[in-house]
Amino acid sequence: MKLIASFFGVGYLRPAPGTWGSLAALPVGYVLLLAGGFWLLFAATLIAFVAGLIATKAIIATGDDHDPSWIVIDEVVGQWIALFPVAYGAAMMGVEYWQLYPGWIAGFALFRLFDIRKPWLVGMADRRGDALGVMLDDVIAGVFAAVVTIVLAGIAHGVLM
Template sequence: MHGHLCFGETMMLARMIGTVLGVGYLRPAPGTWGSLVALPWALLLHVLGGFWLLAIGVLAAFVKGWWATAQMTNGSEDHDPSEIVIDEVVGQWIALLPISYGAWANGIPITALWPGWIAAFVLFRLFDIWKPWLVGWADRRGDALGVMLDDVIAGVFAAIGVMVLAGLAHGMLMQ
């Protein structure tokens, strides 16, 4: 059995990923805690490798999160237990991508764009909780992919909101 995980090890790994090292067990509002813990990790990824490392991080976390969610919900009635927060990390990172790109492309510290961080956090939480349109559609799928997709879509909506707000703040839409 060398090189393979046994069932217990597989579940432990899935729980570590799905709960983001236990953050998902924090109460109240585990999804908000998941989004909050995503912020310093996004900063670290951006500082280490710029926009592209954060984008790769989004893809890697999505794939691993989908796997972990499928493992954690296999055979369960609850397709989206509240302790699974890797989906919030992915969605929050997507919401931060325009900020990462703007800082990276313009050679400025990402922390200088702090109002964008606040907007990304608030908008992502809003779309994740409210679940409008496609976010709600993905959530209603009732499977591991839906758990991940509703936050991906909420993150995309938040990223669009961040870009609109940045355009307004910088006067680009006023000309």
């Protein structure tokens, strides 16, 4: 369970294990995209969410901390969600995934911002104090980051101006 929750030990890196988890999600997400495209990344995100929920539930049941900092599978899931528009957009336009690097950067930075600041629904999910809350706050942060990334891409490409 600890192997899944820590994303193969990445959660034990210091400082800022959540940022390390998000960073580790980027190359793994890229490899998933190269191997199977958007739908493989989507499927991996669902699998990681379920596995992370099960692992987190088991781990927090044995301790006092409802969200140990070394649990970073939630950051991986949220970061992959933040990359959905980039992955889908690259596939739709028929370009290499790396060519949308501004979207990768924006997705990463925005996800970390929403995950750290925990605005609105992100904070509500985090305050649940259970395994679902641990996973859900990062899912919501990932969705927020994805939406803002879409808006920024629209502005950059003149669609929203």
